[in-house]
Amino acid sequence: xxxxxxxxxxxxxxxxxxxxxxxxxxxxxxxxxxxxxxxxxxxxxxxxxxxxxxxxxxxxxxxxxxxxxxxxxxxxxxxxxxxxxxxxxxxxxxxxxxxxxxxxxxxxxxxxxxxxxxxxxxxxxxxxxxxxxxxxxxxxxxxxxxxxxxxxxxxxxxxxxxxxxxxxxxxxxxxxxxxxxxxxxxxxxxxxxxxxxxxxxxxxxxxxxxxxxxxxxxxxxxxxxxxxxxxxxxxxxxxxxxxxx
Amino acid sequence: xxxxxxxxxxxxxxxxxxxxxxxxxxxxxxxxxxxxxxxxxxxxxxxxxxxxxxxxxxxxxxxxxxxxxxxxxxxxxxxxxxxxxxxxxxxxxxxxxxxxxxxxxxxxxxxxxxxxxxxxxxxxxxxxxxxxxxxxxxxxxxxxxxxxxxxxxxxxxxxxxxxxxxxxxxxxxxxxxxxxxxxxxxxxxxxxxxxxxxxxxxxxxxxxxxxxxxxxxxxxxxxxxxxxxxxxxxxxxxxxxxxxxxxxxxxxxxxxxxxxxxxxxxxxxxxxxxxxxxxxxxxxxxxxxxxxxxxxxxxxxxxxxxxxxxxxxxxxxxxxxxxxxxxxxxxxxxxxxxxxxxxxxxxxxxxxxxxxxxxxxxxxxxxxxxxxxxxxxxxxxxxxxxxxxxxxxxxxxxxxxxxxxxxxxxxxxxxxxxxxxxxxxxxxxxxxxxxxxxxxxxxxxxxxxxxxxxxxxxxxxxxxxxxxxxxxxxxxxxxxxxxxxxxxxxxxxxxxxxxxxxxxxxxxxxxxxxxxxxxxxxxxxxxx
Numbered sequence: 096x097x098x099x100x101x102x103x104x105x106x107x108x109x110x111x112x113x114x115x116x117x118x119x120x121x122x123x124x125x126x127x128x129x130x131x132x133x134x135x136x137x138x139x140x141x142x143x144x145x146x147x148x149x150x151x152x153x154x155x156x157x158x159x160x161x162x163x164x165x166x167x168x169x170x171x172x173x174x175x176x177x178x179x180x181x182x183x184x185x186x187x188x189x190x191x192x193x194x195x196x197x198x199x200x201x202x203x204x205x206x207x208x209x210x211x212x213x214x215x216x217x218x219x220x221x222x223x224x225x226x227x228x229x230x231x232x233x234x235x236x237x238x239x240x241x242x243x244x245x246x247x248x249x250x251x252x253x254x255x256x257x258x259x260x261x262x263x264x265x266x267x268x269x270x271x272x273x274x275x276x277x278x279x280x281x282x283x284x285x286x287x288x289x290x291x292x293x294x295x296x297x298x299x300x301x302x303x304x305x306x307x308x309x310x311x312x313x314x315x316x317x318x319x320x321x322x323x324x325x326x327x328x329x330x331x332x333x334x335x336x337x338x339x340x
Numbered sequence: 341x342x343x344x345x346x347x348x349x350x351x352x353x354x355x356x357x358x359x360x361x362x363x364x365x366x367x368x369x370x371x372x373x374x375x376x377x378x379x380x381x382x383x384x385x386x387x388x389x390x391x392x393x394x395x396x397x398x399x400x401x402x403x404x405x406x407x408x409x410x411x412x413x414x415x416x417x418x419x420x421x422x423x424x425x426x427x428x429x430x431x432x433x434x435x436x437x438x439x440x441x442x443x444x445x446x447x448x449x450x451x452x453x454x455x456x457x458x459x460x461x462x463x464x465x466x467x468x469x470x471x472x473x474x475x476x477x478x479x480x481x482x483x484x485x486x487x488x489x490x491x492x493x494x495x496x497x498x499x500x501x502x503x504x505x506x507x508x509x510x511x512x513x514x515x516x517x518x519x520x521x522x523x524x525x526x527x528x529x530x531x532x533x534x535x536x537x538x539x540x541x542x543x544x545x546x547x548x549x550x551x552x553x554x555x556x557x558x559x560x561x562x563x564x565x566x567x568x569x570x571x572x573x574x575x576x577x578x579x580x581x582x583x584x585x586x587x588x589x590x591x592x593x594x595x596x597x598x599x600x601x602x603x604x605x606x607x608x609x610x611x612x613x614x615x616x617x618x619x620x621x622x623x624x625x626x627x628x629x630x631x632x633x634x635x636x637x638x639x640x641x642x643x644x645x646x647x648x649x650x651x652x653x654x655x656x657x658x659x660x661x662x663x664x665x666x667x668x669x670x671x672x673x674x675x676x677x678x679x680x681x682x683x684x685x686x687x688x689x690x691x692x693x694x695x696x697x698x699x700x701x702x703x704x705x706x707x708x709x710x711x712x713x714x715x716x717x718x719x720x721x722x723x724x725x726x727x728x729x730x731x732x733x734x735x736x737x738x739x740x741x742x743x744x745x746x747x748x749x750x751x752x753x754x755x756x757x758x759x760x761x762x763x764x765x766x767x768x769x770x771x772x773x774x775x776x777x778x779x780x781x782x783x784x785x786x787x788x789x790x791x792x793x794x795x796x797x798x799x800x801x802x803x804x805x806x807x808x809x810x811x812x813x814x815x816x817x818x819x820x821x822x823x824x825x826x827x828x829x830x831x832x833x834x835x836x837x838x839x840x841x842x843x844x845x846x847x848x849x850x851x852x853x854x855x856x857x858x859x860x861x862x863x864x865x866x867x868x
Binding site for chain 2: 115116147149151155208209213216220273301319
């Protein structure tokens with residue numbers, strides 16, 4: 096058992112930085128409201144260090160609170176361990192040559208109405224992102240990036256046409272949880288066609304964690320800070336695991 | 341504007357000639373063609389508006405009726421049949437619109453006397469021209485009444501709630517916090533709709549539908565804030581996608597002040613057919629030019645999809661092409677808000693100097709243009725503190741190089757649509773930086789042969805080499821082969837090709853003729 100609290104400048108001081116907006120005018124009353132609000136969240140003490148009007152009826156606050164809440168660090172189980180133990184590009188290619196013996200076909204797209212290809216591009220484009228090359232650069236991967244606003248049906252048709260091993264779905268900007276419906280629909284369509292097990296199914300996006308993706312019927316989900324090598328490592332290992340089972 | 345980079349004037353002039361040579365064959369193609377949305381934009385300028393009970397807009401109904409009656413009718417221009425119906429029925433424009441929305445087919449009437457149709461059309465053209473001119477004069481009057489009250493560069497903020505009434509609240513707060521320009525971002529995928537929805541809307545994904553009624557609602561709200569603040573608030577929307585000219589027409593009628601409007605964005609980043617896009621962009625730009633609307637071009641997109649350091653030359657190349665296509669459509673430099681962006685990897689050593697070089701180069705090559713500078717987005721992360729620092733650097737470069745339109749970066753860019761306080765922090769940061777270094781651009785020069793000067797010369801050289809390559813094969817082939825934005829777009833691929841119309845020998849569009857005359861551009865005679 097290892098108990099931890101937020102660390103300001105002394106062990107266990109429990110210091111937390113906060114900023115928020117209230118729909119009230121700026122002033123002494125607003126600041127007191129902000130302070131009491133912070134205390135109501137369980138903080139033992141609170142200092143409102145800054146306030147500023149945003150408009151006649153809105154105001155902005157910066158506050159510091161002190162919490163006594165703690166967590167037993169040893170009891171924590173992480174949701175995403177995807178980046179731990181993944182191979183780099185050369186490792187993935189070597190793994191494919193040794194265990195699969197042919198090019199792995201990966202199809203990716205932003206589905207539904209999502210027009211933001213930044214996520215799928217970061218994983219697939221030759222250039223990659225943040226010094227992690229994209230899948231198009233992998234000699235043992237045949238990568239197809241279908242771009243934005245791809246209907247789920249089209250994605251499935253295309254995957255069948257190129258005999259894909261894995262399908263990557265990116266959902267970046269979403270409103271009113273439309274990304275969840277899109278993601279779920281793809282799984283339903285695949286299951287209806289009896290093709291779900293044909294593919295390693297990967298979901299990605301800033302609001303998509305592994306837990307959520309698995310709940311929706313995907314093999315894995317990649318959130319922030321994931322790169323092509325993480326995705327590729329998972330895909331090829333999963334393929335081999337399925338071959339063996 | 342002083343010349344700080346000592347770029348060769350001959351080289352810059354040569355780059356412009358290359359762009360001109362590239363755009364020239366495209367212009368010939370454009371002038372022989374119209375499109376469904378050009379025809380619908382013409383109808384909108386004539387007053388066609390409203391929608392049937394299924395939500396199909398009247399301009400779409402008319403074009404579809406005429407095409408269904410005989411596809412070759414559209415080669416004459418759709419206006420002929422619409423005005424014929426006005427003359428024959430003796431209805432007002434509003435009455436005819438209502439009839440069409442209720443199922444009346446304008447193509448069911450035989451064509452009447454040509455002179456009567458032309459007289460009626462001339463009346464409609466005058467009415468639209470008067471309204472648009474009135475909007476332009478109102479804007480100019482207000483901007484001169486409140487001259488000096490706007491920030492320099494103009495501070496540009498985006499609202500995007502999906503609900504126009506909620507947008508009004510956010511836009512009002514943003515203007516009160518100091519924004520000069522409010523852009524209402526469109527709902528995701530509107531660019532791929534081949535019609536413009538009708539009426540006020542309260543549901544959208546990642547943005548709000550561009551409709552004429554939504555334009556009107558936001559315009560009225562911003563005018564109110566402007567009167568309170570004694571500062572003109574510019575309204576921006578997106579004349580892009582499959583309905584470029586229709587949105588331009590709506591914006592001209594409702595006094596929008598800026599439009600995102602790029603000559604190639606739709607082709608490269610939305611997979612819209614290239615022929616269709618080139619035809620659409622010209623008519624949309626003619627309308628923008630006449631309405632005094634500043635266009636914002638989309639060069640930032642080249643940098644979010646490719647590496648901003650390596651592909652910097654694609655930005656300058658695109659700016660030169662956008663300028664040339666703009667000139668072809670009658671846009672003067674002061675309405676050409678050419679785009680670029682602060683998108684280099686923040687870990688690059690001297691990245692700040694390279695950004696400075698790029699921005700200063702754009703300033704010097706396009707001295708009268710209100711350059712539109714876009715903030716970091718690609719390397720923004722969940723680390724809002726780092727994000728705020730990056731935005732500060734961006735603000736610095738913008739002021740140091742006298743940019744015209746400054747889209748404020750959000751510290752929560754990579755996390756969620758902006759909170760009200762995020763916008764405040766962005767305005768606050770920009771005002772701090774820009775006030776603190778007001779005289780910097782005037783006071784500071786660059787070292788001869790230093791990093792900044794060398795970089796600018798290199799990018800200009802790369803741009804020229806690139807434009808030579810494009811010119812050698814022609815723009816259509818260059819796009820097909822993937823020279824732009826690392827994406828290949830087949831000539832007959834993409835969306836909207838079926839909506840392209842070859843102008844017949846008797847193509848008639850008095851709105852286009854009027855715009856050409858007023859803008860002093862040559863033009864679009866059909867029948868070749």
